[in-house]
Amino acid sequence: MEKRLGKGLEALISDDSGKDIEKVAKVRLSDIIPNRFQPRKTFDPAKMTELIESIRSKGVIQPILVRPCQQGGYELIAGERRFRAAQELGFSEIPAIIRRDINDPDSLEISIIENIQRAELNAIEEARGYQELIERFEYTLDKVGQMVGKDKTTISNSLRLLALSADILLMIEEGKMSAGHAKALLYISNEQKREKLAKAIEKKGFSVRETEEIARRIEEPRRPIKKEKDPEIARMEEDLQHRFGTKVNILQGKKRGRIEIQYFSNDDLSRLMRFLLPGGQANN
Numbered sequence: 001m002e003k004r005l006g007k008g009l010e011a012l013i014s015d016d017s018g019k020d021i022e023k024v025a026k027v028r029l030s031d032i033i034p035n036r037f038q039p040r041k042t043f044d045p046a047k048m049t050e051l052i053e054s055i056r057s058k059g060v061i062q063p064i065l066v067r068p069c070q071q072g073g074y075e076l077i078a079g080e081r082r083f084r085a086a087q088e089l090g091f092s093e094i095p096a097i098i099r100r101d102i103n104d105p106d107s108l109e110i111s112i113i114e115n116i117q118r119a120e121l122n123a124i125e126e127a128r129g130y131q132e133l134i135e136r137f138e139y140t141l142d143k144v145g146q147m148v149g150k151d152k153t154t155i156s157n158s159l160r161l162l163a164l165s166a167d168i169l170l171m172i173e174e175g176k177m178s179a180g181h182a183k184a185l186l187y188i189s190n191e192q193k194r195e196k197l198a199k200a201i202e203k204k205g206f207s208v209r210e211t212e213e214i215a216r217r218i219e220e221p222r223r224p225i226k227k228e229k230d231p232e233i234a235r236m237e238e239d240l241q242h243r244f245g246t247k248v249n250i251l252q253g254k255k256r257g258r259i260e261i262q263y264f265s266n267d268d269l270s271r272l273m274r275f276l277l278p279g280g281q282a283n284n
Contacts, residue, residue, distance in 0.1 A: 037131030156245030
């Protein structure tokens with residue numbers, strides 16, 4: 001079954017009663033301020049040039065979405081590329097849908113959904129958007145997942161990318177490595193070794209699979225040959241991984257065993273502790 005993006009952008013900018021949405025109006029560009037919660041920080045110059053030429057020829061066909069500001073004017077909610085293109089072309093006005101019922105969490109949520117639907121966010125912008133929803137607006141992993149049509153394990157894995165160093169995050173944002181490469185780097189616990197492999201990825205063009213294998217060799221240079229795991233143990237591992245949203249390894253000995261649960265930051269550890277402490281409220 002095809003997954004859909006939570007409520008979807010249309011649901012967030014429409015209302016059956018017609019009471020909350022005013023008719024499309026021309027709004028002065030000088031009266032619009034950028035969205036404080038815009039997760040997207042980078043804009044492809046080539047795509048912007050294409051949009052500018054399209055708007056120059058046909059005008060702004062799809063209105064932007066704004067909400068009134070208390071101090072006057074409007075805050076941009078969705079349509080930043082169209083807004084920037086209109087500015088570049090020297091327009092004085094732009095068609096806009098004015099919504100009066102959008103709060104701060106809605107503003108960030110709509111921006112994330114719009115950008116994901118258009119495949120405009122890089123992996124780090126997406127992760128930071130999720131992080132702000134969780135930390136600033138107290139969204140749960142489940143709520144974020146429902147919003148974008150992804151399970152909470154996927155959201156959790158996205159958030160873990162933010163545990164990487166600023167230099168590596170910048171490489172991802174600049175397209176020098178993929179999110180898959182970054183997830184492989186997280187397997188390495190030593191920060192200096194992570195950085196060294198990241199530079200090698202950029203220089204030598206390792207694939208994600210090659211990066212995963214190198215990361216394993218770095219982290220476990222003397223790893224013994226892996227025995228076939230008991231199917232029941234493997235099933236329990238999978239259940240725990242789904243519940244905790246992280247890698248879980250059950251190590252079984254002759255008389256005793258242990259369970260290893262990976263975490264990648266203090267925030268991630270705090271999230272896991274809410275699962276594990278007796279009577280704790282899990283962030284799910």
